[in-house]
Amino acid sequence: MPREYGQYCGLAHALDVVGGRWSLLIVRDLLTGPKRFKDLEAGLSGIPTNVLSARLKELEDFGVIRRQLLPRPAKGVGYELTDYGRELEEPLVKLGLWGAKTMGPAVKGQPVSLDGLVLALRGTFRPDVAAGLTRSYDLILDGRPVRISVDDGRLSITSATEAADGAEVTLATTPEQFLGLLVGQARVDDAITTGRLTVTGSKTEARRFFKLFQPSP
């Protein structure tokens, strides 16, 4: 990142910490759970490895992320957010929704960020619709599973890498198709009958899922 702003201002300092190129996208990808270097590299489509390396060191120095040994079966190192880093979720969700408003349709061949979709899920979640509800969903996008849990109306999303113990409903599709369903461009029933959305569990629950996540007017 270029020189610091040097102003005494919370926003200026925040930008000193996470204002560098790629930094906020790294945080975005870590919001769904710990990741390896190469997972980050893949999710950031095009980031040079030296820049990724430099950013990870910066973020670690600032106490936003932590370098740690990966648990059990997987070996090696991984990166995860600290508590302080996780507090970026709220500003990031708001900023993501702001940006989404002027984002055109996906261009063919344009990489769709899975973690960006998860961020959109956090942003479009309707607590009023979910009030009192308890469910868990496994969302599988391009073969990568994400566990979405609603516990008495409260939402939590994590990568479901640890051999999930079977959610009530499993939804498998592509990121593009999923996005279409999220914003209402495609209908759930159609997607199921045409095979673009595979549902394990009741279709009613699948429909309910998409009612939980709707952009505000």
Place this chain on the structure above:
Amino acid sequence: MPREYGQYCGLAHALDVVGGRWSLLIVRDLLTGPKRFKDLEAGLSGIPTNVLSARLKELEDFGVIRRQLLPRPAKGVGYELTDYGRELEEPLVKLGLWGAKTMGPAVKGQPVSLDGLVLALRGTFRPDVAAGLTRSYDLILDGRPVRISVDDGRLSITSATEAADGAEVTLATTPEQFLGLLVGQARVDDAITTGRLTVTGSKTEARRFFKLFQPSP
């Protein structure tokens, strides 16, 4: 601005628009009202004029700001946020509070951003404390007035350039001193008796002012 990220993701697109260096600080300064080129240059302490010029054009192209002729007595051009640009207030406030948590005390000689202080005011405003309250305050920092209005518990802050028609309370001090009062490092009564805070109106109202703005725990 650096190259675009090219990912289909709301956050990535937001960063394509306002992720360039200085961009978010420009938006921060415009949140308090329209400003001239040189006002922005002054508030951004150290920005090269060519960069400011380029950023303003970018932001205008993206529909975040608007170039306009300045109203009456002042002549020339000014820049102001569009409705879309003003929607950045919420993410910016959140991000500013996040950054403020790890910001040390002001270094001597370090420029203190007036508009950053105003952003902090928006972030630390306590609607619960202000419930039902209607008051207007004129805050004068380094001679530059800011009008802070609470209307039935709702907050609005603008630059009070247009010969303010006298608020109930006027507070005049330096940015540093004001910040100390905001975070509770200094006491209102002490500041008044030592002449570092000048109050026009009742001291009780001055004390109430600082109760309206308190950082969350």
Place this chain on the structure above:
DNA sequence: CTGGATCCCTCACGATACTG
């Protein structure tokens, strides 16, 4: 005097090759 545009230099970033 405001509101910029132009020039030059430096360094952060991008791309890729290479190593523990």
Place this chain on the structure above:
DNA sequence: CAGTATCGTGAGGGATCCAG
């Protein structure tokens, strides 16, 4: 797999210059 090393490019920093 997880980075480091190397090198070219262009955005940003800084000062000066020009137009209305």
